[in-house]
Amino acid sequence: MSRMPMGQFYPADSPMHRLDPRVKLVCLTVFVMLLLFTTNWLGLGVAAAGVLLLVGVARVPFRVLVRSLRMVFYILAFAMLINVFLTPGETVLFSVGFVQIATEGMLRAALMASRLVILVMASSLLTLTTSPIKLTDGIEALLRPTPLPAHDIAMMMTIALRMIPTLAEETEKIMKAQKARGASFSGSPLKRAKAFLPILVPLFVSSFKRADELATAMEARCYRGGANRTKLYPLHMRRVDWFALCAGLLFCGGLAFLQIIW
Helix, strand or coil: CCCCCCCCCCCCCCHHHHCCHHHHHHHHHHHHHHHHCCCCHHHHHHHHHHHHHHHHHHCCCHHHHHHHHHHHHHHHHHHHHHHHHHCCCCCEEEEECCEEEEHHHHHHHHHHHHHHHHHHHHHHHHHHHCCHHHHHHHHHHHHCCCCCCHHHHHHHHHHHHHHHHHHHHHHHHHHHHHHHCCCCCCCCHHHHHHHHHHHHHHHHHHHHHHHHHHHHHHHHCCCECECCCCCCCCCCCCHHHHHHHHHHHHHHHHHHHHHHHC
């Protein structure tokens, strides 16, 4: 669990790592919005090709990115089963009573699964190529023109992302301690679910303890939100950042065009 890449930063020297975080945030937001409305295989294929191209540019090992799919495997499997069994269709492949499997249901399940896989990989690529500090600065810079508390929102999102691998590591430690005392996490899914219940209480206690310690440390360092704060490395858009932003938006525009004409 501690090796899950969601919320972790993979250090490397690549063009993706050197891009301005605001460019990556804007492109990812537009890409996700268009991907949710993409309902044809051509658009999903183009989107998948774009994500794989960015993975190569980012120099992130593909196996590291694939680990992020473990977190949504059960959700993905459940959603696929729902679409397979509950989607009516004219071409029925299998039917027993009121349960039937149609070609349309299988195609819809495959389409939904492909969309979710691309979405998770693109989101993981953002956190893998952007450090938490840069991610905070990018979110704050994008929200600053709005009336929202930009710095507070950016800080909360960054802390939440940073706590994902920490909680995963803490869960793994509790599981090892439970195994040392004779607990078993194998067997049927129902048995494994019951075995995880004793882990929730110490995990919640540890989470609140970590949150309290973090708040105390921030107060001891006179943290007062974004009031009168300066930045050691202020963000500046370079030519390559503007080029990447235009290329990303053009790519998203191509996805929207494919969805319209398909």
